[in-house]
Amino acid sequence: MKLEKYSFGTGDRFGHQGKAQLDAIKKAKEGGVDIAIVWNKSHREHLIVGTSPGDVRKEADDAVSSSSWSGAYYVDADHIGLSNVDSFMGPSDFFTIDVADFIGEKAGEDELEAFVKKYSEYCGQLSIDGILTPLEITIDKVRNIAEKYLVAVNQAAEIYRYIESKKGKDNFITEVSMDETAEPQTPEELLFILAALGEKGVPVQTIAPKFTGRFNKGVDYQGDVEQFNREFNDDICVIRYSVSAFNLPNNLKLSIHSGSDKFSIYPGIRRAIEEHNAGIHVKTAGTSWLEELIGLAESGESSLELVKEIYARAYSRFDELCVPYSTVIEIDRNLLPSPDEFRKWDGLQVARAIRHDASCSDYDVNIRQLLHVGYKVAAEFGDTYLQALKEHSDIVGKHVSSNLFEKHITPLFL
Numbered sequence: 172m173k174l175e176k177y178s179f180g181t182g183d184r185f186g187h188q189g190k191a192q193l194d195a196i197k198k199a200k201e202g203g204v205d206i207a208i209v210w211n212k213s214h215r216e217h218l219i220v221g222t223s224p225g226d227v228r229k230e231a232d233d234a235v236s237s238s239s240w241s242g243a244y245y246v247d248a249d250h251i252g253l254s255n256v257d258s259f260m261g262p263s264d265f266f267t268i269d270v271a272d273f274i275g276e277k278a279g280e281d282e283l284e285a286f287v288k289k290y291s292e293y294c295g296q297l298s299i300d301g302i303l304t305p306l307e308i309t310i311d312k313v314r315n316i317a318e319k320y321l322v323a324v325n326q327a328a329e330i331y332r333y334i335e336s337k338k339g340k341d342n343f344i345t346e347v348s349m350d351e352t353a354e355p356q357t358p359e360e361l362l363f364i365l366a367a368l369g370e371k372g373v374p375v376q377t378i379a380p381k382f383t384g385r386f387n388k389g390v391d392y393q394g395d396v397e398q399f400n401r402e403f404n405d406d407i408c409v410i411r412y413s414v415s416a417f418n419l420p421n422n423l424k425l426s427i428h429s430g431s432d433k434f435s436i437y438p439g440i441r442r443a444i445e446e447h448n449a450g451i452h453v454k455t456a457g458t459s460w461l462e463e464l465i466g467l468a469e470s471g472e473s474s475l476e477l478v479k480e481i482y483a484r485a486y487s488r489f490d491e492l493c494v495p496y497s498t499v500i501e502i503d504r505n506l507l508p509s510p511d512e513f514r515k516w517d518g519l520q521v522a523r524a525i526r527h528d529a530s531c532s533d534y535d536v537n538i539r540q541l542l543h544v545g546y547k548v549a550a551e552f553g554d555t556y557l558q559a560l561k562e563h564s565d566i567v568g569k570h571v572s573s574n575l576f577e578k579h580i581t582p583l584f585l
């Protein structure tokens with residue numbers, strides 16, 4: 172199983188937008204760009220929403236058959252580890268192995284020594300095609316990187332082998348993610364992480380490093396765009412180099428987690444993948460749930476009331492909802508309108524506050540992020556929420572589809 176050059180992780184919190192999401196991918200194909208669609212959902216999301224991996228498989232299969240889509244599609248066991256991968260084994264054919272928790276754990280001295288010795292030949296100035304200034308590799312750097320990442324790589328290898336023993340070799344796509352951690356990984360770190368993955372025989376097809384800057388959920392990139400562009404370019408070149416140097420799959424590419432709505436870095440990403448003829452995987456799961464809220468708000472009446480109630484409850488449960496996502500949201504609590512104030516707004520104003528349109532003065536990054544992590548509240552409404560989605564599936568689906576196509580796919584690929 173070989174992941175296509177371009178792929179989009181659409182995810183879908185409540186499992187109702189599969190067809191609308193696929194519509195966006197179909198539109199891209201009509202425009203001349205082939206994108207594989209990947210429905211990703213993490214163990215954490217399943218717990219919060221009360222779904223199981225089989226539900227995602229069913230959603231994906233149904234969306235594909237009812238749209239007569241003949242392109243590639245996958246079901247991603249997102250951010251799994253050894254403790255929770257089992258329930259994904261049947262339904263999934265794409266596994267995002269998350270080893271961020273193991274970063275910084277130190278391997279045994281013998282193993283560290285052996286690694287440093289093996290890669291000491293890279294010391295000095297390492298010129299890599301496409302990177303402006305040669306990387307400066309020293310023994311100390313190799314040692315530091317080994318100390319920081321070898322245990323994480325070993326863990327990835329262990330999980331990979333476990334999945335392989337159940338699914339069979341070549342029957343699934345392997346992604347390794349290290350994004351949910353405090354420190355970004357430099358291109359040099361990426362180089363030796365890939366060396367270690369190659370050495371351990373992990374056929375990684377996509378890797379999600381933590382990039383420089385903040386990737387807050389559902390809102391634009393926060394950070395130095397020029398620096399991001401440079402590092403992103405360098406990461407692509409490191410990957411191309413590593414594929415031949417460390418015997419990794421030749422379709423290996425970068426994966427961008429929390430990739431939705433990062434409008435200010437899309438031009439740089441596009442430039443780099445075009446220039447180097449590189450692939451990309453972009454995860455955008457949370458953005459579709461916010462489009463559901465926009466569609467429901469615009470529909471007015473009871474569905475608008477439901478959106479207001481979700482906001483009110485999310486507001487009163489701020490800490491509970493935000494703490495698990497603390498590294499990927501940044502909400503100025505003092506700027507959030509009170510639920511009473513929010514209740515006074517009409518549907519269009521609520522929609523404008525949530526919709527990611529920086530040129531609109533009603534757009535509110537704080538409300539948007541709070542609602543982004545507030546899907547737990549919607550899940551607690553159970554059937555009431557799902558019924559509203561069904562009732563207004565036309566308008567919601569339109570928003571889901573056009574958001575993905577116009578704001579994400581078009582600037583990146585078309």
Ligand SMILES: [Zn+2]
Nearest residue numbers: 348350428429
């Ligand atoms: Zn992630």
